[in-house]
Amino acid sequence: MxxxxxxxxxxxxxxxxxxxxxxxxxxxxxxxxxxxxxxxxxxxxxxxxxxxxxxxxxxxxxxxxxxxxxxxxxxxxxxxxxxxxxxxxxxxxxxxxxxxxxxxxxxxxxxxxxxxxxxxxxxxxxxxxxxxxxxxxxxxxxxxxxxxxxxxxQRKVVREENWGWAEGEDGTVLVFRHDVPSPDFPEAITAGRPRMTLWELREVMVESGVLRVARWDEAAVAATDRELCDISLASLWRHHFQEDFYARHVTRPSDDKGYPSGGSGILGTGGYIGSSF
Incomplete structure (x- = not known):
């Protein structure tokens, strides 16, 4: 056999x-x-x-x-x-x-x-x-x-007044970070602009009607992704504001300025922190 x-x-x-x-x-x-x-x-x-x-x-x-x-x-x-x-x-x-x-x-x-x-x-x-x-x-x-x-x-990215926005020579709205040098955005445009938190940045952009047409500095986005380590700015934005970061499309209205409940099932395994900032 x-x-x-x-x-x-x-x-x-x-x-x-x-x-x-x-x-x-x-x-x-x-x-x-x-x-x-x-x-x-x-x-x-x-x-x-x-x-x-x-x-x-x-x-x-x-x-x-x-x-x-x-x-x-x-x-x-x-x-x-x-x-x-x-x-x-x-x-x-x-x-x-x-x-x-x-x-x-x-x-x-x-x-x-x-x-x-x-x-x-x-x-x-x-x-x-x-x-x-x-x-x-x-x-x-x-x-x-x-x-x-x-x-x-995550709290640092949301709360610290590192963000800013300006209008370019061609009328484009430029979003940048004051603490991250940009190879694409001239200092003449970004210098002297108000420093604001991520919450304030979005509120100003919504009130000005420029949220959907803004151009985000790639260096600022990349630096933020590195700081967040295991999530991205796009993911953080979506969970904070219930919006698609790239499409700028509101998927669900929300007045809550904290993370939705849920996230990681085990302490510290990654993802979002289920508390407000």
């Missing part, structure tokens, strides 16, 4: 050993560290376990960073390594039993064999829950810090 080929599942990423076990390669700069979510993809888990990786902040980078000391980084890194090792161990234990059952012809699978598989599945679930419970405080702490950083950046 032809032997059935058993398809092996991809293994969970394992923490590095040897030299890397001495500690994380990243280090805080100015008391801050870059924290990046990573999914541990493995077919044996119903949902994807999430762990945080860390990298050293680079000068001039707009990447999200969170407050962190060297000692705290080591605690977070150790917790993540232990979490991954625990998940790898339970995944391997279950894989061994599963593959042994898979090699057994269906008609030869006794109740005892199937019970062994069920026991292994139960152990995997219990050990996974235990490992996740141990790592959850670290995950929630980092997620909460990322949440606050996103909220601070």
């Amino acid at each position: 032809r032997k059935r080929k058993v398809k092996r599942s991809p293994e969970l990423p394992r923490p590095s050993t040897s030299a890397e076990e001495a500690g994380p390669s990243a280090h805080p700069v100015g008391g801050r560290i870059c924290a990046v979510r990573r999914g541990l993809h493995d077919v044996w888990f119903v949902s994807t376990p999430i762990v945080f990786d860390f990298c050293t902040p680079e000068p001039g980078s707009a990447a999200l960073t969170v407050p962190c000391s060297t000692d705290t980084l080591r605690q977070w890194w150790d917790a993540g390594r232990e979490y991954q090792q625990a998940l790898s161990r339970v995944a391997d234990e279950f894989r061994v039993v599963h593959e042994k059952v898979a090699r057994t012809p269906v008609l030869d699978r006794s109740r005892r064999v199937m019970r062994r598989l069920e026991d292994a599945r139960d152990r995997r679930a219990e050990e996974s829950r235990r490992a996740d419970a141990a790592y959850t405080p670290v995950r929630e702490t980092i997620s909460g810090l990322l949440f606050e950083e996103r909220r601070k950046r």
